[in-house]
Amino acid sequence: xxxVIATCSVVYTGRGDTRLPAAVRAILIKTxxxxxxxxxxxxxxxxxxxxxxxxxxxxADGTLVWSFDSRKESIQIHLHAxxxxxxxxxxxxxxxxxxxxxxxxxxAWLAEHPEQLGPGYTLVGREYPTGAGPVDLLxxxxxxxxxxxxxxRVAMLGAAxxxxxxxEALRSEVEFQHVRGMIAALDVRPKTRLLAxxxxxxxxxLPRTWRDERVVTxxxxxxxxxxx
Amino acid sequence: xxxVIATCSVVYTGRGDTRLPAAVRAILIKTxxxxxxxxxxxxxxxxxxxxxxxxxxxxADGTLVWSFDSRKESIQIHLHAxxxxxxxxxxxxxxxxxxxxxxxxxxAWLAEHPEQLGPGYTLVGREYPTGAGPVDLLxxxxxxxxxxxxxxRVAMLGAAxxxxxxxEALRSEVEFQHVRGMIAALDVRPKTRLLAxxxxxxxxxLPRTWRDERVVTxxxxxxxxxxx
DNA sequence: TGGTGCATTTCGCCC
DNA sequence: GGGCGAAGTGCACCA
Numbered sequence: 001x002x003x004v005i006a007t008c009s010v011v012y013t014g015r016g017d018t019r020l021p022a023a024v025r026a027i028l029i030k031t032x033x034x035x036x037x038x039x040x041x042x043x044x045x046x047x048x049x050x051x052x053x054x055x056x057x058x059x060a061d062g063t064l065v066w067s068f069d070s071r072k073e074s075i076q077i078h079l080h081a082x083x084x085x086x087x088x089x090x091x092x093x094x095x096x097x098x099x100x101x102x103x104x105x106x107x108a109w110l111a112e113h114p115e116q117l118g119p120g121y122t123l124v125g126r127e128y129p130t131g132a133g134p135v136d137l138l139x140x141x142x143x144x145x146x147x148x149x150x151x152x153r154v155a156m157l158g159a160a161x162x163x164x165x166x167x168e169a170l171r172s173e174v175e176f177q178h179v180r181g182m183i184a185a186l187d188v189r190p191k192t193r194l195l196a197x198x199x200x201x202x203x204x205x206l207p208r209t210w211r212d213e214r215v216v217t218x219x220x221x222x223x224x225x226x227x228x
Numbered sequence: 229x230x231x232v233i234a235t236c237s238v239v240y241t242g243r244g245d246t247r248l249p250a251a252v253r254a255i256l257i258k259t260x261x262x263x264x265x266x267x268x269x270x271x272x273x274x275x276x277x278x279x280x281x282x283x284x285x286x287x288a289d290g291t292l293v294w295s296f297d298s299r300k301e302s303i304q305i306h307l308h309a310x311x312x313x314x315x316x317x318x319x320x321x322x323x324x325x326x327x328x329x330x331x332x333x334x335x336a337w338l339a340e341h342p343e344q345l346g347p348g349y350t351l352v353g354r355e356y357p358t359g360a361g362p363v364d365l366l367x368x369x370x371x372x373x374x375x376x377x378x379x380x381r382v383a384m385l386g387a388a389x390x391x392x393x394x395x396e397a398l399r400s401e402v403e404f405q406h407v408r409g410m411i412a413a414l415d416v417r418p419k420t421r422l423l424a425x426x427x428x429x430x431x432x433x434l435p436r437t438w439r440d441e442r443v444v445t446x447x448x449x450x451x452x453x454x455x456x
Numbered sequence: 457t458g459g460t461g462c463a464t465t466t467c468g469c470c471c
Numbered sequence: 472g473g474g475c476g477a478a479g480t481g482c483a484c485c486a
Contacts, residue, residue, distance in 0.1 A: 001254055001268050003231065005316045015479040016381075017328040023319035026229055028254075032269045040229050040318040041260045042279060044466055046325050048271050050481080073479075088233045088312060090268040091251035097274050100245040103462065132385075132423070133460070153244075153463090156475075157360075161389035162461090165423075189474070195360070195393070243464040272481055276464080301464075331477065361475075381478090384460075390476095417459075459486080466480080471473085 002029040005084035006077075010037060010047045014073030020046055022080055029055070031092075035068050037077070049075050101211060107136050107151045109210055110184060114139050117149060117184055117204060131169035137184075146170075146179045147202075155185035155203070160195045186210075230257040233312035234305075238265060238275045242301030248274055250308055257283070259320075263296050263303065277303050329439060335364050335379045337438055338412060342367050345377060345412055345432060359397035365412075374398075374407045383413035383431070388423045414438075 004027040010020035025046070026038045033053045036045035053068040053075075064079040107126060114121040120142030128138035130148075137149040148166045152159050163181040170176040181201040183192070188203045196203045232255040238248035253274070254266045261281040264273035281296040281303075292307040335354065342349040348370030356366035358376070365377040376394045380387050391409040398404040409429040411420070416431045424431050435441065 001266070003254075005318070012479070016330065018479070019326050019328075021323035021326075023321075023323055025318055026231075026256075026316060028266070030266075030268050030270070034269065034271050036271050038229070038256070038258075038318075039322040040258050040320070041262065041322060042258070042467080043262050043264050043273065043276050044478095044480090045271065046322075048479080048481095051270060084314075084316060086312075086314075088254060090233070090253055090266075092268070093251075094267040094269060094274075095249035095251055098247050098249075099464085100247075101464090102244065157393065158386060158389070158476095161386065161393065164392075165385065165389065191474075240464065246464070270481080272463095272465090276466095278464095278466085303464095325479095327479080329479090419459075457486100460484090461482105462484100463480105463482085465478105465482100467478085468476095470475090 001031065001088050001090050003027065003084070003086055003088065004029070004079075004082060006079045007081040007083070008037070009078045009080065010075060011078075012047050012073070012075045014075075018047065022078075024083065027077065033068075035075070047075060047077075049073065101153075103151060103153055106153065106186070106206070106210065110137060110149075110151060110206075116206060117147070117182065118142065121147070130166045131172065132165045135166040135170075141180070146176055147182050148179055149182045149184050152183065152185040154187045154189070155183045155192050156189050157192055157195055159183050159185065159188075160192055160199060160201055163196075163201050164199060229259065229316050229318050231255065231312075231314055231316065232257070232307075232310060234307045235309040235311070236265070237306045237308065238303065239306075240275050240277075240301070240303045242303075246275065250306075252311065255305065261296070265305070275303060275305075277301065329381075331379060331381055334381065334414070334434070334438065338365060338377075338379060338434075344434060345375070345410065346370070349375070358394045359400065360393045363394040363398075369408070374404055375410050376407055377410045377412050380411065380413040381415070383411045383416045383420050385417075385420055385423055387411050387413065387416075388420055388427060388429055391424075391429050392427060 007022055007024050009022040012018045028036045032051035034051040036048040038045050049068045053070045056067045058065045066077045068075045110116055111123055111126050114123045122140050124138040126137055127134040135148045136151040139147050141147055150159050150163045167179055167181045170179045183196055183203040186206050188205055235250055235252050237250040240246045256264045260279035262279040264276040266273050277296045281298045284295045286293045294305045296303045338344055339351055339354050342351045350368050352366040354365055355362040363376045364379040367375050369375055378387050378391045395407055395409045398407045411424055411431040414434050416433055
């Protein structure tokens with residue numbers, strides 16, 4: 001990875017257009033062609049370019065200009081003054097981040113414990129296909145009525161919309177004429193609760209301790225399969 | 229901004245939980261307390277922490293450990309070996325990125341040119357309040373029927389959902405009993421078109437040249453006010 | 457390669 | 472400070 005500290009101004013054209021007035025910033029150039037320009041504030045780079053960009057060098061008005069171009073985008077960095085330029089050897093193989101507590105894991109846990117959604121609930125399927133894309137979980141309530149469940153860590157308005165969309169698609173099939181909708185999340189936001197209730201979508205907040213419970217319940221059912 | 233090149237492993241706890249096996253990476257520490265850990269690939273840091281974190285140093289099993297803690301999150305970086313450690317003075321005042329072609333600008337342009345939505349269309353309001361949040365534009369069609377318009381650069385399924393939500397809220401008011409819905413975007417994705425049509429939401433694709441036309445139209449109407 | 461949805465999304469705006 | 476929505480979102484996954 002190469003890092004250049006420079007007084008620079010930037011012009012970007014692509015999905016949108018941006019320009020960045022001159023200031024001293026850090027430019028990171030990675031081996032895969034990813035480029036990012038950082039100020040001394042915040043996590044997000046001011047300008048950036050995805051991996052696979054092609055680096056060319058030119059000059060305009062006596063100023064060094066670096067261009068990074070990809071299929072549909074292009075960025076030009078005007079280097080008014082270079083204060084530092086260094087190369088650093090990072091690992092060529094990145095082990096990668098291991099996440100825990102993700103939505104897919106929450107979904108898997110619920111698939112094994114559908115009773116968390118309501119007493120007597122049973123699983124029909126995960127990522128169950130509908131005409132509007134796969135719904136996270138399809139379950140049956142205690143009365144045997146199908147319920148389309150959207151799983152989220154934090155449920156906001158869009159979650160209710162997704163449920164509505166899946167219900168809308170499923171209702172055109174005979175066996176799902178009376179499908180209900182449900183949001184299952186660790187955190188269901190207030191406005192989302194209101195919207196859900198107005199649309200007759202039920203919601204449950206799951207215990208924050210679900211990952212601990214996953215272990216506890218797992219130990220009481222010794223023959224469970226491997227988890228994601 | 230401080231940059232440390234180090235063989236490090238990381239543990240993060242907060243909104244989720246992650247761990248990162250040991251490898252050589254670049255650690256950026258900014259003056260506002262933002263921290264990010266980069267591999268040599270891609271733009272997104274593997275681990276990160278927002279501004280305002282508090283940095284403390286300790287030791288575990290003879291290894292240097294840096295902790296960065298904020299209100300609800302915490303990250304620990306185990307520095308197995310430090311290969312480089314440098315400080316760089318970046319601009320204390322960042323001029324900031326200037327964007328062009330954003331959604332608010334597109335919205336402003338449409339507000340001045342409602343005929344782009346259809347012949348005879350007139351503007352009622354921008355960010356017009358509904359019980360489900362403000363709708364981008366409220367206009368009247370040539371027959372005087374109100375139309376709730378969601379403006380997007382790229383319209384995907386969520387855009388249709390937003391329109392549905394606003395219509396749902398507006399219809400409970402007498403004067404908007406028969407409000408229609410509309411998506412106005414530079415790019416309306418195929419599945420979004422289908423969903424919109426199924427829900428009786430109309431859609432228009434706006435000319436990619438709208439920013440040029442903004443200039444052209446402006447020159448033919450010399451007394452227009454300042455734009456955003 | 458394009459479509460769709462998650463993300464420790466980040467960030468900004470408004471309440 | 473919390474809620475909500477845009478983003479040049481990035482990114483993985485899947486058709």
